[in-house]
Amino acid sequence: MMNNLYSKNIFLALALITSLCCVGAWDAVSAQPETVTPGGGASANPDQVLETSLASGQKPPFVYNRERPDPFFPFLTQEIMKAEAKAKAELTGTRQFEPAQLTLVAIVSSKRGLLAMAQDSSGVGYVLRKGTKIGETGEVIQITQDKVIIEQSRKNMTGENTSRKIEMILSKEGEK
DSSP, rough: OOHHHHHHHHHHHHHHHHHHHHTTOHHHHHOOOOOOOOSSSSSSOHHHHHHHHHHHHHOOOOOOOSSSSOOOOOOSSHHHHHHHHHHHTTTOOOSOGGGOOOEEEEEETTEEEEEEEETTTOOOEEEEEOOOEEEETTEEEEEEEEEEEEEEEEEEETTTEEEEEEEEEEOOTOOO
């Protein structure tokens, strides 16, 4: 019984395929996708291409609106990812460390103003002045008698610049 039903289904499928081939629905010419060049070839204005195709009675070509982003284009290309990795690898001095990784050791007064000295965990010292870059996005904006204020600015998901201020406080002698 099952073999009989199976053979009937196969027969009907083959009959359908054969009839479609005879009618010409699967013609090799009609199965080929139509190639459309951006801008419609001769004219670059999509509105003109659409108007001329509608006036001549032809099927309008696909025209991509370039004002909107391409939804199939990857967000991060390989070149951008390589450039970001290279920039991160090339950070030197205080740019290698985030403010939490440095310890404020001293603040000194000079003719140019106040200078600060910070150490990393291995004991290497760095001189901090106003405008010194710390980490990837931080910058020293103010040095007072007992602290260094660092401003970190980043872009959030909506593209707005957000900033936060971090204070490195000088511990007094004997405090930890």
